[in-house]
Amino acid sequence: MKIVHVAIRYPPAEGGGERHVQAVCRHLVKLGHEVHILTTSLAREVPFEMGSYEKEENDNGVMVHRLPVKHVLPLWGYGTKIMGLIENLKELKPDIVHLHGFGYRHSDIVTRQAKRHGWKTVLISHGFIPGRCVMRFIKPFYELLVAKKTCRLVDAAIALSEEDRQKFKALGARNIHIIPNGINVQDFANLPSPDSFRREYGLKNQIILNVSRLANVKGQDLLIKAFSRLEDKEASLVLIGEDWGLKKELEKEANSLGIADRVIFTGKVPDEKLLEAYAAADLFVLSSRLEPFGIVILEAMACGVPVVATRVGGIPSAAGDCTVLCEPTVQDIKRGMSEMLGDKGMRNKARDCGLSRSKKFDWFETAKKVDALYSEII
Numbered sequence: 001m002k003i004v005h006v007a008i009r010y011p012p013a014e015g016g017g018e019r020h021v022q023a024v025c026r027h028l029v030k031l032g033h034e035v036h037i038l039t040t041s042l043a044r045e046v047p048f049e050m051g052s053y054e055k056e057e058n059d060n061g062v063m064v065h066r067l068p069v070k071h072v073l074p075l076w077g078y079g080t081k082i083m084g085l086i087e088n089l090k091e092l093k094p095d096i097v098h099l100h101g102f103g104y105r106h107s108d109i110v111t112r113q114a115k116r117h118g119w120k121t122v123l124i125s126h127g128f129i130p131g132r133c134v135m136r137f138i139k140p141f142y143e144l145l146v147a148k149k150t151c152r153l154v155d156a157a158i159a160l161s162e163e164d165r166q167k168f169k170a171l172g173a174r175n176i177h178i179i180p181n182g183i184n185v186q187d188f189a190n191l192p193s194p195d196s197f198r199r200e201y202g203l204k205n206q207i208i209l210n211v212s213r214l215a216n217v218k219g220q221d222l223l224i225k226a227f228s229r230l231e232d233k234e235a236s237l238v239l240i241g242e243d244w245g246l247k248k249e250l251e252k253e254a255n256s257l258g259i260a261d262r263v264i265f266t267g268k269v270p271d272e273k274l275l276e277a278y279a280a281a282d283l284f285v286l287s288s289r290l291e292p293f294g295i296v297i298l299e300a301m302a303c304g305v306p307v308v309a310t311r312v313g314g315i316p317s318a319a320g321d322c323t324v325l326c327e328p329t330v331q332d333i334k335r336g337m338s339e340m341l342g343d344k345g346m347r348n349k350a351r352d353c354g355l356s357r358s359k360k361f362d363w364f365e366t367a368k369k370v371d372a373l374y375s376e377i378i
Contacts, residue, residue: 002034007100010039014242016295017126027367029061040069079104097124107224120377122157127292128167148172155377161314162294181293182363188302194280206235209281211296215244219287226334228257242268278303288326294318298361303353306347309334322353
């Protein structure tokens with residue numbers, strides 16, 4: 001089959017959704033499909049920022065086409081317009097158009113054009129995150145006037161979790177499949193020594209690790225405050241991720257709490273360095289206020305790191321019974337960390353459970369489920 005994926009961003013742009021698109025596309029190539037991705041050079045939407053990426057490239061067999069993009073409105077998802085999208089789809093003549101992102105302009109446009117061109121469409125939500133910025137006030141009207149029609153028109157919908165499935169169902173989608181995110185399990189088979197990461201950052205005591213972009217939705221402000229209240233005043237908090245405008249505020253908060261010397265901001269790091277961080281960590285904490293799934297939870301578990309995470313979005317689906325779940329509040333995140341750090345038996349149980357569970361979430365298995373879905377609707 002010729003399959004065209006449409007997504008507003010694609011690696012090296014950062015994000016769980018971007019990693020999903022790349023991983024699934026690469027594995028679909030291995031399954032024998034001709035795979036194209038129509039995307040842009042957008043690095044982030046809010047603030048609107050372009051990256052310096054190749055316009056055309058072959059990414060392990062995936063043909064990447066980066067189209068021009070315009071910033072037309074101050075709205076997340078609807079503020080960007082991919083130029084020439086329909087024209088490029090007509091030229092490619094796909095069997096399947098796989099749309100990434102509920103609430104995105106390109107998903108709504110393509111679904112309304114698909115039938116006349118004979119394209120079968122699949123829509124994946126990447127999480128029904130409430131509207132950000134101005135969009136939070138518009139989203140209820142958008143869902144009523146636009147999204148319901150989109151969900152009725154698609155040939156199939158992919159939900160990352162049961163929560164996503166219920167949302168799709170409420171919007172009128174019929175052929176809904178739960179297909180979770182994954183990881184490349186083999187990448188975590190042989191971990192590096194924890195010593196190199198500890199030496200590089202001068203870390204001698206317990207390490208609490210968080211991996212996600214620095215943004216309000218990821219809740220690092222909650223985590224820093226909760227960390228400051230722990231009884232262990234020798235532990236270090238390591239925050240790995242690209243700054244989406246929150247770093248200065250987080251640094252100011254850490255300084256005001258008197259813990260600036262124990263909070264380390266590494267910025268974005270290469271995959272090799274990330275593995276070193278996981279290997280060195282004593283506890284992983286995902287403090288998100290909103291989260292479609294939480295791929296980093298699977299990564300931490302695959303490295304044998306006990307996990308504490310907030311009970312939001314798709315996180316419970318990723319975590320299963322292997323983590324301590326908490327509410328996205330300072331007090332409850334502190335409770336979760338204290339429970340895990342204070343109970344060696346709990347940490348060992350979480351480690352063993354996580355190692356076993358993470359093996360069930362391989363990207364190749366995800367791609368095979370997507371492939372089976374394509375065959376069903378073609």
